[in-house]
Structure formats: structure tokens, C-alpha cells
Amino acid sequence: MSFIYEGMSSAKEKIKSNFGNVKKSYEPILKIIDERWEGQLHRPLHAAAYYLNLHFHYDPNFKGDDADIKQGLYNCMGILVFDQTERNKISVQLPNFHYARGLFGMETAKSSRKTMLPAEWWDFYRDGCPELKKFTICVLSLTCSSSGCERNWSGFEMVNTKKRNRLHQKKMNDLVYVMYNLKLKSK
Template sequence: MVINNEWSSYKEDNVDSAQFVKETLLNDNWWMKVDYILAFTTPIYDVLRKTDTDMATLHLVYEMWDSMIENVKKVIYHHERKTEAEYSSFFEVIKLILIDRWTKSSTSLHCLAHSLNPRYYSHEWLSEDSHRVAPHLDKELTQERKKCFIRYFDDVAVRREVNIAFANFSDGREGFDDADSLNDRGQMDAKSWWIVHGVHAPTLQKIALKLLGQPCSSSCCERNWSTYSFIHSLKRNKMTPKRAEDLVFVHSNLRLLSRNSSHYKEEETKLWDIAGDDFSLDDNGILDIASLSLDEPELEIIFFNEDE
């Protein structure tokens, strides 16, 4: 573009800016910096792309996140020509940003799902990196897993039974010690593994099948954005951001609480979570969404006015 003869016509408006753009685009050092930026942000982009899908990735996020930080570190250290033991101020800044984002976005379910993935106990996975340890030996994973079990199982006796089942699973013993069970850990899909080998721990198997089938997508956020667009609209655009956020919070929680009432199942509010702005009960509209689940990203919130 800048070496084209027509580029000279842009100089009439601002000669200095046009010259700066031309010099920059023709500078090899500038393109090397662009390549460097793309190189260390590619692992971050790849994780975002892999997780924001309808595929089951909840049990993969924790490991992908750790690998992503290591891949970013490799690119930066290679560019700065530093050994692993040396300090990089630039990498530390990037690392702090990533950890801050992870702290805001992660939940205990990420750790529990990671702990129930048999692949992370396999010899193949552990031998890929000397720094890797099995989930039951990781302090953070253990703490978060305990939080989930305490919240999920109120009964102490049931929770003790689940803890024993997890101990047997993680250590490969009492039902999980046969050759096929141990060999399939690193070779078989996690959910398939639990279907085939998890019969000896039915309660833990039930939880594992639920978590190992869960996606990590932004659909829940998108529903909140949809609600926000109705509350803070052209007609109501003088609200402060704090008030709008509070109204979205109240609305979303009222919608969740309404699911426990008889009105939700029997009266018109049973349609509250179905479809979107264009939803209609005319013709066959109800059949188009009858088979969908409330957790599917295609569904949005429907609003009914007083006339309806």
C-alpha cells in the first residue's frame, strides 16, 4: 500500500503522519516485533478458542491453563535469550495479568473436574514433564476438591464414602487396579473411561459423568448481556452502571429462584427461560424449542409485557 504511487495523495493532509506510517511498515524491526507479539499471545488465543465451544472442556481447562503459561514463558525466554533459571521482568508482568484473570474466572469445579480426569494419573501424561504431579498430590487441587465435596455432600458418612472412592480411583486400587483400567487411563476418553471402569464407585462415577460432559463457554455471560440490553436501553439510558448491574443481578436471581415455584412449572412464567425476543406461540413456534435444554446457548430470556 505505502509503496503504491497513489500513497502520495495521502501526504497532502498530513505529510508527517504519512511518512511515519510508510517508514514503519517498511521497517523489518517493526515486523519482527509484530511476529514476537503474535508468538507469545498465540497460546492464550488458542486456549480461549478451545474453551469457548460446545465441546466438553471443563475437565481440560486447568491443565490447558498451566500449559499456556509455560508456552508463553518459553516464547518470551527464547526471544530474550534467557535460561529458565533467569528472571524476566516482562514475563512476570504477563504472568501476573494471566493469573489475575484466572483468579477471577476459575471455580472449584475446574479443579474437581481435573481431579476426576483419569488421564492426569497416567504414566504417559506424568512422564511428559518432570514438574507434573498427579492431581491428588497437588495442594491447590486437593483444597478445591474438598470444597466441592463438602458442598455437594451434606451427610458426613456419604462424603467419607466418596472420599474413599476417590482415594481408590487416584491410587489405582480396589476396583481400579485391573490392567485395562490402568492402561486405559492415558488412552481412552475421560467420560468413556468412567462409563467402562467406574462401576465400582457409582456415586463418584455419577459426578464424574456430569462434570466431564460440561462445556466452558461464554453463553451464561451472553445471557446477562442480553438482560442488560433490556434494562439499559435507549429509553432508559440515564441509569448509572452500578444501578444497571444491580438490576441485572436481581433479575437473574429472581429468574433462578422462580424455577423452584409451582408458577414456573404450571403458569405462564414457565416460558420465562425459553427462546428470545422473537419467540412466538403462533404456528409451530413452541415445537422448535421444546427439545432444548435451559443450559443450551441458543436459549435466551423472554420478556412478557402487561398486555401479554
């Protein structure tokens, strides 16, 4: 999850350079990408994950001062952290991470930024920032899913796939009946 924001930015830059930075050439493609990005992918969670991902945060090209990223970070915090006092503590602890103070600035922490998984690194070097650690691990431990894009099958379509299309009528009716009742039971 925490690599999507940077991946989109890198992909756009690569497209621009592949078209020789001729705006007229790459603009229609970036328009399509931006429409999809804004409509489905650009969420506060992605911005927060980008900001908190140490693989990018300490990189010279990090865009952490971008208003959209910071807005996304605080919006995500507002959604995932219910307690205002805890959100305030996280806001106070964020500069320690940003400026690599305390354990965040230790040589071992710095050298393991690119070698450890972000959630593991946070679990190991988070001392002194328990609220920030909890929020960060919650964000960075999330994975991407394509389930929102997958086909929502009805009971009949689920049963009547190519693999099962040789079923006898009675058996197929029984299977549809079971699938339908399972869906009803789960609601």
C-alpha cells in the same frame, strides 16, 4: 471442563519458555492471566475436574498433591454432594482411584486412559465405587460455556440488529412487545 486447569498451567509454562524464562519479561503477562484466572476461571469445579480427569491423574507431572487442587476437589464435593454420608464414602473410594486399585488398575483400564473420554472411562471402570462414579461423572460431564461473557440484550436491542433494522416501525414495535412479554412470562 476437565482440561482447563491443565491448559492454563501449560500455557503459562509455554509463555515462560517463549520469553527465555526471564522473569522480568513474562511477569506482566502472567499477572494479567492470573488476574483473569482468579477472577473468573479458578473455581473448585475446575480443580475437581482436573483431579478426576484420568488423562492427567496418572501422568508423572500430575499436581494432585497441590493443596489448591485438593481443596478445590473437596469444596466441589461439598457443593455437589449434599449428603455427608455419601461424601464420606467418596473420600474412602478416592484412594482406589488415586492408587489404581481394583478395576482402575486393570491393564485395559490403564491402556484406555488416554483414548476414552473421561466420563465414558469412569462409567465403564467404576465398579466398587458407585458414589465416586456418580460424583465424577457429574463433574466431568459438564461443559464450558461463554454465556456469562455474552451480551445481555434488551428487548429492543434484540430486535434492532443489523439484520432486522429494515423492519417497519409497527412490525418492530410488535416484535419488541412479543419479546418483552416472553421475558416476563419466563420469570
